[in-house]
Structures are given as C-alpha cells and as structure tokens.
Amino acid sequence: VNLLRVRKAGILSRHRHPAPVHGFVIRGRWHYLEHDWTAETGSYVFEPPGETHTLTVPEDVPEMITLFHITGAMIYVDADGKVTGFEDVFTKIDMCRRHYAACGLGEEYVEQFIR
Numbered sequence: 506v507n508l509l510r511v512r513k514a515g516i517l518s519r520h521r522h523p524a525p526v527h528g529f530v531i532r533g534r535w536h537y538l539e540h541d542w543t544a545e546t547g548s549y550v551f552e553p554p555g556e557t558h559t560l561t562v563p564e565d566v567p568e569m570i571t572l573f574h575i576t577g578a579m580i581y582v583d584a585d586g587k588v589t590g591f592e593d594v595f596t597k598i599d600m601c602r603r604h605y606a607a608c609g610l611g612e613e614y615v616e617q618f619i620r
C-alpha cells in the first residue's frame with residue numbers, strides 16, 4: 506500500500522501489473538492516456554492485471570494524492586509493449602536504503618520496517 510503524491514503535472518511511465526491494483530483518490534484529479542475516464546477526489550480505481558496504462562496528472566492540478574494497493578510489481582513497457590524495467594518490494598527497499606544513506610540516517614534505517 507502506498508500514497509502516490511504528485512505536486513506538478515506529469516506522467517507516470519507506461520506500465521502494467523501482474524495482479525489487480527486498487528486505488529482511492531484522496532486529492533486532485535488524473536487520468537489514463539489509454540482511457541477517457543477521469544479519476545477525481547473520492548474515486549475508486551481498479552487496474553486489472555495485464556492492462557497497460559499511463560497515469561497522467563493535468564497541468565491545472567496543483568497536487569494529486571492517491572492511495573494505491575499494489576500486489577506484486579510495476580512492469581514498465583515501451584510503446585510496443587516491450588519490458589523496459591520493473592519495480593517490486595525489493596527494488597523499493599533498495600531505493601529506501603539509498604535514500605536513508607543519502608539523508609544521513611544510514612541505509613540500515615529501513616530494517617525497522619521489514620519483518
């Protein structure tokens with residue numbers, strides 16, 4: 506479970522998931538490039554496994570926060586569907602280690618969140 510917070514317009518790289526994703530929009534508004542539907546504050550979002558999508562926050566939204574429940578990974582793909590990278594719990598933990606090391610807390614700081 507994570508909170509995706511975006512404070513300027515932007516695009517989350519084209520990706521898909523091997524398992525369902527559930528989301529709840531807490532603030533702001535966004536849409537997928539692949540669909541006409543717009544997620545607004547209070548919207549529930551379902552991303553079916555295997556669907557490729559590109560989350561986009563428009564220019565007129567100063568802040569977007571969405572709670573996502575992701576089980577598994579994010580698999581990044583290019584316009585042809587070719588895999589270009591991925592994120593999962595292990596890459597996220599590595600990212601946290603680098604962050605905690607860089608801010609002076611030490612990379613082992615992340616261990617308290619792992620069981």
Ligand SMILES: [Fe+2]
Binds near residue numbers: 520521522526552558
């Ligand atoms: Fe997604």
